[in-house]
Amino acid sequence: MLKPLRPKLEVLAKHAKFRIVLNGVVGSAPPAEVREVMEFAKTHGFVPRVGLLHGHDGQMQLSDEQLALYKDIKQSIGTRYNEAHDYRSKLVAGEPAPFKCRAGSRYFYVDEHGIVRWCSQTFDGFGIPLETFTYEDMRKQFYTVKSCADHCTVGCVRTCSRLDEWRGQTAEPDPAYARVEPIFRISPRPPSETVQQVPAGAE
Numbered sequence: 001m002l003k004p005l006r007p008k009l010e011v012l013a014k015h016a017k018f019r020i021v022l023n024g025v026v027g028s029a030p031p032a033e034v035r036e037v038m039e040f041a042k043t044h045g046f047v048p049r050v051g052l053l054h055g056h057d058g059q060m061q062l063s064d065e066q067l068a069l070y071k072d073i074k075q076s077i078g079t080r081y082n083e084a085h086d087y088r089s090k091l092v093a094g095e096p097a098p099f100k101c102r103a104g105s106r107y108f109y110v111d112e113h114g115i116v117r118w119c120s121q122t123f124d125g126f127g128i129p130l131e132t133f134t135y136e137d138m139r140k141q142f143y144t145v146k147s148c149a150d151h152c153t154v155g156c157v158r159t160c161s162r163l164d165e166w167r168g169q170t171a172e173p174d175p176a177y178a179r180v181e182p183i184f185r186i187s188p189r190p191p192s193e194t195v196q197q198v199p200a201g202a203e
Contacts, residue, residue, distance in 0.1 A: 002036055013044040022046040026070045027053025027062050038073055048077045052088055054153040058121030060091050067092050084158040096150035099161055100169045104141025107160040118146065119157050143170050
């Protein structure tokens with residue numbers, strides 16, 4: 001798995017002036033490959049990160065064997081690399097891991113059609129065209145409780161949302177919610193200039 005990337009990663013390990021996170025996802029590759037990624041990260045000074053494969057809805061989708069693999073790898077890399085209150089270990093243990101999801105605000109996803117979504121796994125939950133997406137839209141989604149949050153495995157959303165765990169969140173949108181000026185203004189591309197064709201041999 002790492003063979004094509006190993007030379008480049010070794011150069012990074014030697015010269016990089018920034019922190020590098022090397023991620024292995026349990027469920028997306030054979031166990032030996034996930035272990036290889038984690039071992040390489042530890043021995044080369046990278047930050048090892050082990051993720052969980054999720055389904056189309058962002059919820060965990062692992063077999064008992066894969067869950068056991070996660071627990072084993074998690075123990076080997078230690079508690080130093082826990083993320084967002086170690087929510088993965090709670091999910092693996094069959095428990096909910098509730099959090100105040102700030103998707104649609106602190107974090108949001110723009111799909112291939114230019115529609116703002118909560119994240120890449122919630123296409124049915126929320127959608128506003130990017131060109132009309134406003135600060136008030138962000139404020140509303142910041143305070144909106146998502147029904148999928150307690151069992152969410154989308155790590156980037158969890159990590160971004162952790163910044164605001166101390167702030168409140170309500171189940172219902174603010175009744176004073178109103179659309180305001182959009183954050184982004186997307187103008188159509190101006191028509192290309194007409195190129196005048198010059199006959200061959202002309203000056």
